[in-house]
Amino acid sequence: MRCVTLWAVPLLGLPGLALMPMAWAGDPAPVPAPAPAAPVPAIARGWPVGSRPQVLRGWEPPATAYGPGHRGVDLAAPAGAPVRAVAPGRVVFAGRVAGRGVVSVALAGTDLRTTYEPVRASVREGEEVRAGDVLGAGDVVGAAGPVGATDVAGAGDVVGATDVVGAGDVVGSGAPVGATDVAGAGDVVGAGALVGAGDVVGSVEPAGSHCGSTTCLHWGLLRGSAYLDPLSLLPPWLLRRGPSRLLPVTGS
Template sequence: MALMAAPPWPPSVAGEAETSRLLARQSRLSWPLSPVPVITKYFDAPETPFGPGHRGVDLAAVPGQDVLAADAGVVVFAGSVGGRPVLSVDHDGGLRTTYEPVVPKVAVGEQVYRGQVLGTVLAGHPGCTVAACLHWGVRRGEEYVDPLALTGEVGEYRLKPWGGGR
C-alpha cells in the first residue's frame, strides 16, 4: 500500500493554478466574451415565474465585439424580442443560452461549437452603464439559472429574509 503526502496548507501558488485549471476544465459553459468581461449586473432569480428579477448577467462589452457560443449546440432562435435582437442556442442536458442585443452571424438550425462566433454585440442594452453590455441568460428547462454558476465563477449572493424572524 502506498501512502500519499497531504498537500501543503495553505495551498501553494502552483496548487492554486492547478485548481483553477481543473475548475476551468470542469466548467459546463465558457464565457461568451473574450477576454473574461466585467460583470455590470448580476443574476437575481425571480421569486415567482413572472415576478421581478434579473434572469441573467450583464457583461461589459464594446459595440461590435464578438459573441461566442458558451458550448456546442443548435441555434433555435435569431430574431427580435421586444424590439431587441436576441439569439438562443440549445445545448445538451436541457440548457438554453440566450444572448442580447446581438447581430447574428448564424442562422436558426445551425449547429455551433463551443467558442464559435455567434454574432456581435450592439450598444443599447437598457440599464447598461458602459458603451455596450451583453445580457447572457441560461435556462434549464423552464427555470432560469445563474450563468456564473456554470462557468465555475461565484456569483453575487444576497441574503433574503426567511420570514418569521425577529
C-alpha cells in the same frame, strides 16, 4: 291470515359490526416533495465576450414566476464585440424580440439553453455551433455600412435609400436599416451548420442595451421555463480573476 312483525334493530348495537370510514373522510394523502433540480454542469469553455469581462449585474432570481428580479447576468462589452458560444449546441432562435437581437442556443447533451442579447446575429436557427464559435459579426445599425452578398437583415431592419444590397441579400420583413448602413459580407451562416463552444454567433449591438449608457451583453440560462444562473456553466478556473501566482522556492 299470518301477520309478520318487523323489528327495528340499531346497527350500532350489533356485536362485531363496525362502521368503516368513508373513502373521502380524513386528510388527503400527502403530496410528495418535488425532486431536487439537477445541477448545472460546468461545461462552458469560455466567456461569451472577452476573456474575463466585468459582471455589471449578477443573477437575481425572482421570488415568483412574474416577480421582479434579474434573469441572467450583464457583462460589460463594447458595441460590435463578437459574441461566442460558450459550449457546443444548436441555435434554436436567432432574430429580434422587442427590437433587440436575440440568439438562443440549446446546449448539446443537456436540457439547457443559453440566450444572448442584444446581438446582431450571424447564425440562423437550426445551425450547430462549437465552443468558441462567433455568433455574430459586428454589424452597426445607423452607421454607414454596406450589405454584402448573402447577408441577411433581421426582421425590423429598414434599408435606407442609399443602402447597398449585394446579390442574394435577404431583407427581413419590415427591417429598418438607416441610410448608408453597411452590413459585413458573410454575416449569416447557412442553415443546418453546427456551432460549438467559442463559435461567434453575433456581435453586441450598440443600441437596445438595458445597461443604460454602458453597452453590455445580457447572458441568460434556462431549463425549460425556469431561469438559472449562467455563471454556473463556468468551471472554477474561468471564474477566477487575475493571474495565478507561484510562490518562490526557498531553501532552509
